[in-house]
Amino acid sequence: MKKAEDFGEWYNEIVEKANLTDKRYPVKGMNVWTPYGWKIMQAIDSHIREEFDATDHDEVCFPLLIPEDQFAKEKEHIKGFDAEVFWVTHAGLNPLDVRLLLRPTSETAMYPMFAVWIRSHADLPLKTYQIVNTFRYETKQTRAFIRVREIHFFESHTCHADFEDAERQIREDYDIMAHLSRRWCIPYKLLKRTDWDKFPGASYTVGIDTVLPSGRSLQLGSIHQYEENFSKPYDIKYEDDKGEHRYVHQTTYGMSERLVGAIVAIHGDDKGLVLPPDVATNQVVIVPVLAKGETQKVTTASRGLYEELRRAGVRVHLDERDVRPGVKYYDWELKGVPLRLELGIRDMEKGKVTFVRRDTGEKSLRDRARAVTEVQTTLALISREMLARAQAELDSNIVTVDTLEGLPEKIIRTGWCGGEKCGHEIEGRSERNILGMPVDDEKFTGSCVVCKKPTHIPVYLARAM
């Protein structure tokens, strides 16, 4: 299946052939993380942990089950989720007094505890996160990593003395996403959702959106300003330095296993996965090219190179299987290993090693003596170029228009006055959803595509994957 011909089919096939997940588990939308997919997810989790630990967030782990009465405290929130939660009603042979739900997200698990933890301004800001599985009863068609019912999930939850400090947190979250996107080579836009599309209970929501090769959008995560919307029903108060009791302001930041889906979808090609060097389980694979009579020499040299790279901190695999090199090339291309080193006797005699980049297919001869440095700089270059190409691809998938008729299968950029009536008309006529307006100062000169009122902020419309 070719990526350019049928993106959806290609995606399903690549996920299966690279053995990232197994969809044959007998509950629909609940997939098995096979070893290779799980390693990629764990690499992503470790990047997230590094960023959030470095910004003084504490990792916690809250219970999965939430009592119905706690869940029901914030009215918008329960309205947004009650059609898609799983309910535990029995334990052993007996019905439970209070029904328990499987967290679809953890506000209602965490906030009763935050109310107990926070006493004074000295307890603020409270910055926590957890990496857990969440559960949503999806009724749309499921798709590996993109739309599932058991979701591997990251969520940070913070409490602040006032709105301004919560806003500072949201800017920190933007910075964190910028760092992470460089490691994952995933470009994105930060788009403020409409009021009718924000997270249930949020004061506002910023979507972290990327674009798939199909021209559809994929939400990678979202950042929410809650103000006092949850702290009031959950009674999360602190005593300020004047002795007055005030409600905290809260924010959250969520991302999920969709990140794996985005990496597969954006970077993969007709040969298989193309993993960013920071994400790859093996950054480098060494394939000895054995010629008759020279087997021992090449084997020894390959093992020496392997050890050298390993000691330098490169995640390297030496493929000594007894199969033809071509078979190995095929396998590791499918698995997306960023850099292949071929070691043959003729190259060796010239003091050289053959480098083959997975992302471009480019072959080059490098000095064996400088192999460690060459590998490190090549991996860094691959990472930069993968992001740059993906960014160019994203940009080329955005079309600025001043009409809603005859729209291409791309992300649409146009003018919107911001009014709800015009917004609904835009969504209806374009048969797309408004993703939102960019949070940065993106230059735009135009007018609302419906009411023609001039505006200096563009709006983005898309169909979701």
Place this chain on the structure above:
Amino acid sequence: MKKAEDFGEWYNEIVEKANLTDKRYPVKGMNVWTPYGWKIMQAIDSHIREEFDATDHDEVCFPLLIPEDQFAKEKEHIKGFDAEVFWVTHAGLNPLDVRLLLRPTSETAMYPMFAVWIRSHADLPLKTYQIVNTFRYETKQTRAFIRVREIHFFESHTCHADFEDAERQIREDYDIMAHLSRRWCIPYKLLKRTDWDKFPGASYTVGIDTVLPSGRSLQLGSIHQYEENFSKPYDIKYEDDKGEHRYVHQTTYGMSERLVGAIVAIHGDDKGLVLPPDVATNQVVIVPVLAKGETQKVTTASRGLYEELRRAGVRVHLDERDVRPGVKYYDWELKGVPLRLELGIRDMEKGKVTFVRRDTGEKSLRDRARAVTEVQTTLALISREMLARAQAELDSNIVTVDTLEGLPEKIIRTGWCGGEKCGHEIEGRSERNILGMPVDDEKFTGSCVVCKKPTHIPVYLARAM
């Protein structure tokens, strides 16, 4: 509360004061992992991952929810668990066609997939593990880490061509436990459970038991030989090299957050936690002892020492809070940091640093110039001595007897012919459970305490925590 006076109360108080978990979550037996407790759990998880990765196990992650019909396939297994599972019966507003249960353990989630994954002898052995939360509706009194309803859980699951290869796996599991116990400074015994106390569905079960200061036993984990008990109902077959289809033999190895409980219970003292150096979030804390006029010198020296240790790979914290050193000593003793370094101007002038061991309270002056080496050797010494003391404590808590009358509150070692009738009589008269017979060749000369038949293997009896 003194540990020697009321162990149970002391345990609860230490867990709360050191802030390892929060039991105030509104579902009984489902506790919140607070940052400090979670870091300790993650350290333990990372040790488990290292051991199982090094022995060619692949980490996977299976779904939480198991359909009722898959769960019901192995008759003993369902009998053992159906009184303690949580049932999901509704999704959104609708009842489910097939009820789903929250895994109490993952045999019945994994084995339908193993049946699909395994085709030929080339797929064997299949060695997998996962670290997930499991759920059991405990009706006994809950206790942090020791008996909870949401359980942080490790489970390995392996499939083998025959019984002998499965037995080899079990011996590998024993070796792994030996390595881990040295890192955790936790002594244990491997005791083969009675037929009436084995895991539901197992052919035999080996308990990994330790002893608490109260003289009660605590099961840290267990290792199971399943033979073909699950592979037959789940139809997990492979084609052998003669083209014949045979059922696989299976083993499992499980451990849980009880390991945290054991570390707290065995090593803690009246001042708080005492963490093994490999488990400790901070292995070393540096406390600058500031004298008037010399503040800057001591601060600079402390930061220098901190950097030196950090670069050497020691997990070190520099406590620069503006409180008296005594307050810092108290806090870090409560948190169980293995080694405290006090840096004062008088020691500095002599080129010395004061080392204070958490486990023994022992103070000593060491050369500043050799500080990194001194820290490393002291941490290694602490680790060895903590295990040795715990081993001596465990040994002293075992009493060999030839009567069942007037038994002390300790682990009881006596003779048993192995017969079921005598076994039940032993349990009844001693008011204890048989933990089992040791799997190693422990020397014993005696006779069954009931029927007086001579035996060369002892049996261990205990009350569980």
